[in-house]
Structures are given as C-alpha cells and as structure tokens.
Amino acid sequence: MREARYYKKLDGKNIQCQLCPKSCIVSPGQRGYCRVRENRDGVYHTLVYGRLCTINLDPIEKKPLFHFLPGTTAVSVATAGCNVQCKFCQNWNIAQVKPEDIPFEYLSPEALVSLTKSQQSPTIAFTYNEPTIFIEYILDTAALAKQRGVHSVMISNGFIQKQPLLDLCKVLSAYKVDFKAFSEKFYSEVVSGSMKPVLDTMVRIKEQGVWLEIVNLVIPTQNDDRNSLRELSRWVVNNLGTDTPVHFTRFYPHYQMNNLPPTPTRTLETAYEIAREAGIQYVYIGNVPPNKKENTYCPYCGSLLIERAGFSVISNKIVDGKCSVCQAKIPGIWR
Template sequence: MAWTRRQFLRTVLSASAASAFPTLALPYSHRFPRESDPADESLVEAWHYEKLPHKKIRCTLCPRECVIDDQERGYCGVRENRGGVYYTLVYGKPCTWHVDPIEKKPLFHFIPGTKAFSISTVGCNIECKFCQNWQISQIRPEQSVDYVASPGEIAWAADATGCASIAYTYAEPVIFYEYMYDCAVEGRKRDVRSVMISNGYINREPMRQLCKVLDAVKIDFKAYTERFYRELCRGHLKPVLDTLVLLKQMGIWFEMVYLVVPTQNDSPDEIRQMCRWILQELGPDVPLHFTRFYPQYKMRNLPPTPVKTLERAWEIARDEGLHFVYIGNVPGHRAESTYCPSCDRRLIYRIGYAVEVEGLRNGRCAHCGREIPGVWL
C-alpha cells in the first residue's frame, strides 16, 4: 500500500507550516502488503549489474555481488531479477521523511545549523545486530506503507521546508542508489545539497559515480576488526576501508561515526590501531565521532556505553594526532563542540542539536586564523 503523490505533497506542506522540524514516519505494517506486480510500470531498472546466462544476473553495486536467479531478489531484498532484467523495487517510494538538523546525522563540519530533508526506503545490505532503525532496514517492500514521490518532488519538498540539503539516511541509501542519485541531481537544480549517511558497504565504481552528485558523506564505521563485521553485521571490514580511502581520493567532504559497543569494539588497542590507520590513510582532519551505544534490536543485553569509555576513546584519538574528535549521544558534553587545533578556542558551541557558530569566520578560526576543514556557509 502506498500513499499517493498528492498525499505526500499535502503532508509536506501541512507539516512544514506546523513545525520548524516537521516529521512523519509511516507505520510499518504486515497488514497492508503491496503485491509484487510484474507489470508494475513504476519499476525502474537498476544500475550496476551484469547479465549472465539463463536469465541470471550479478549485482555489482555492493561487495556482496549477489548472483540472482530469475524471479529472485538480492540480499538487500529490494532489487529483483525479472526475466534477466534487474529492477529496484523502492524507486520513488520512501517509507519515511523527517526534517532534521544536520547535526543529527551527525555532520559537524557541513553547513552547521541548517536543516536536512531526510528520507529513506526500506532495506539494507548488511544486518547489524544493534541497528537502531531495524524496523525499516530489516524488512522488505511488501511489509511497508510508502509514499509515492518522484526525485523532483523530493527536491521541491526539501526547498519548501527550508532545508539546505537532502539527507539519504535511516536505513541504507546504497540499496536505493538510483533514487538517491536522481534526487541529488534534482536537488542541485534548486540549490539543495545532498548528503549520504551510509555504512560504506559499496563497490568502488558506484561510489565514484555517486560522488559526482553528493556534497558530503557520513560513514558509520562499525569497528576495526573483521570479526565484528562478520559476526555482528554480516559484512566485511575491507570494503568499508576501501570506501573511506576512495572518499579521500575523490575530495568529497566526509565524516566518520564509531558507535562504541561495550565489550565488542571498545578496547583501547583496537581504537588506537583504528586512529593510526585514519591518520595514515585519511589524514588528521577527518572528524571522528565516538557515539554512545544504547541497547537496540538483537543486542538488548548490553548496557549503554559508559561515558568514561567514550572519553578514553576521545583521548586516544587526540593522542594519536586526530584534530577533530567528538563524543555523541551525551548532550552537554564538552566534546560535542568544535575547537581550533592550534589555539584551542571554541569555534562552534553545541548542546545536543542546538548550535551556535561563535568563533568561525569564512572557514577560519576567528582567533588565530587557522583554516578549519569543512563545508561552511
């Protein structure tokens, strides 16, 4: 079942008038399945796949590279082989939208204090046992109630709600790649930027192509061990490292988030090794956010991350030479704010999502003149 295009546009306008940060998340319901119709004219052919004999295809979008028989789907559940042609089942069908502060992503060095029109479809190409958005990332299109919204309408909605950017977020935007790409193209026509909030589990060529239309990327870096990725995410570490290196090579702005999960990826040795890799491969100026874990999905047996553990990780990162290190999900902590690496004066003051740019002038420290990397207004 899908909400109509008219309902989507009406809802955007009414919500925008009612609140500075309008939001509407559609219900996730097994009671209203959308049948998979082979004649569905709304289907869009997927990009990045190879045709194989006997109507099989190989998806080349993400490192899984699923080989898919006719009438079957890939691991993500939202891309289907129909007669040897691969289709995306979620193009133009976002299941939720919100207007969020850009700091919620979090992106701290990207037009701070602005709003992001945030959208997602269902589906993901990994399965994190601690996923906070599992209600949409771990279901299939038939289990969702969606909007119908073209890329042009998403760009219009972002503009109409006063958003400086469109954020592709919540579940995994890699799996709605074509829709994200086209929304970004339409957004640029309205001077609306685009940011991808991703696990980074994507092949090199699709990522290179996507960088042409994106303005910033935030990578949720799960851990610096193969064991963690394999056992807790059903993925692998190296493809994500490769994505980070590619983003650096492409020159696009990106930031990293490291959710610190007690007993799983919080050892000082692992964090130190990760920080050394970042320094060597990405440089000292990539913002790194250590965020607090709360029990979610299949990992409700663990406690929230102790603040002292986050502070220890912060200290390790600073000791290893990283310039912009943050602590997240701890509102009011000093390490939410941005400080100049040269004079240590506060440049951007944050409490939760409340932001005051107080010491930044034209991308430089107002006190000592040091250039501060990022994308600034």
C-alpha cells in the same frame, strides 16, 4: 519499479549485482540480500525507487555532520532495506524488512527537491536505512538538487563497490560513514559484512574531494577495546589525514543486542583521548548529555569555535571557513 543499475547478466537469465561487495548472484524471481532488488526474467529491478517510508526535517547535527553547514536542517529520507544486518541496528523496523511490508509515500526526485526548497533547507540527507540500496533514486535526485543549489549528503555504512561510489561522489556534497569496528571478525559476526571494502570506500571519498566524517558506535565488550580504538585512529591519520572528523557515539541496547548495557561515558572519553593522542584534530563524543567534547575547537589556538548542546548549535565563530581568533583554516563546508 524500474531497471536497476550496476549488474551484469549471466547464463540462464541469472544476474550478478555489482552494487555492493556482496555481489549477489540472483536467479529469476529472486531478490538480492538487500530485499529491494529483484531479478524479473533476467532484468534486475529496483523495487524502492521513490518509495519513501520516512520523511523528516532533521538538524544536520543529528546525522551527525559537524563540519557541514552547522545549525541548518536536512530533509531526511529513507526506503526499506539494507545490504548488511547489524545486530545492533537502530532502524531495524525499516532496514530489515521488505518494501511491501511497510507503508510508503512516493516522491519523484523533482517533488523531493521542491519539498526541500519549500522547507528552506539547504540539504537532502539519504539516511536511516542504507541508502546505497536505493542508489538509482539518489543519483537522479542529487543531480537535480545540485542544479537547483541544494546539497545532498549520504549517511551510510560505506559498504559499496567502486564504480557506484564514484558515481555518487559526482553529485554528493558530504558522506558520513558509520564505521562499525576495526575488526574483520566483528564485521563478519555482528554486521554480516566485511571491513576492507569500507576502508577502501573512505579513502575513495577523500580522494574524490567529497566531505567525509566518520562515526564509530562504541559497544561494550564488542568493539571498545583500546587496541581496536588505537588501530582505527592510526588508520584514519595515515589514510585520511588528521583533519577528518571522528565521532565516537554511545550504544544503547537495541534489536538483537538488548543484553548489553549502554556505553559508559568513561569508555567514550577513553576513545576520545586515544584518537587525540593519535593526532586526529577533530574528535567528538555523541549520544550522551551535553558535554564539551561535542564542541569544535581550533586545533591551532584552542579557541572554542562551535558550541553545541545535543543537536543545537549555541554559537558559531567560524568566519569564512576560518578561526575567528587566529585565522587558521578549519576544514569543512561552511555557510
């Protein structure tokens, strides 16, 4: 346990957290909404520094990051806790619990970087739960990893305040934002968060020059209407640019939304078509059987550049960051 960053002290030994937009005011002996940051006698502490409940070696495509070192792996880690409560949470067993309720293994930043090097993996991914809530560990680990030639990526809901985000952008190579829906109502009722801070986060990531990809989990009857998908696509084009990859992924019944069916493939195809019509150059469909819409094509000559099957890369014809046919530059981070 160590003192947390990003908080201010108030009267009566209360504190106000300044990490995520919830801005929790926490009394002595109490914790913030995320369950992993606690006020102890007027000093805010993180309870999950280095307490990793999950350590896996994943394909980078699983994140998904499609324009970031394709065909490589990422040592992927998580702690307990989250700063929102999605009713469709896929990792609720670690995200919606207190840190003392699940087993963990302590790994120092040095140990995690060394583990990653020993696995011959180029990347550490902070993922599964919401990494923002263990930011102290990320900042220390990613800074050390950067010194040793290892990338760090964040798989996040994007619900974070400005200063901590800017600090993360100094040490991260890529940021994938799970954008829930282009609807404040959805964010309020289904996510227990708000949309505007996430939009601001994505703009700031782009401004800071960190590689950004967006995922939208398309949920039947909840966020799958054409207008919402069209608004999202237009917003991306107008605020992030046509070269920002957008992934539309299939929902499966989970957690508190077991009553809904899986997303029809046709709905995902509609989302794909809407995004392409809006001008987004790199649109993908995920969580479905292998299909051509998980491949990367050159937006200029139409050549197949990266062929994928699930989390596997079958072929990669991007050379020095360019289309091998027409030599057009393809945005991303390539080997």
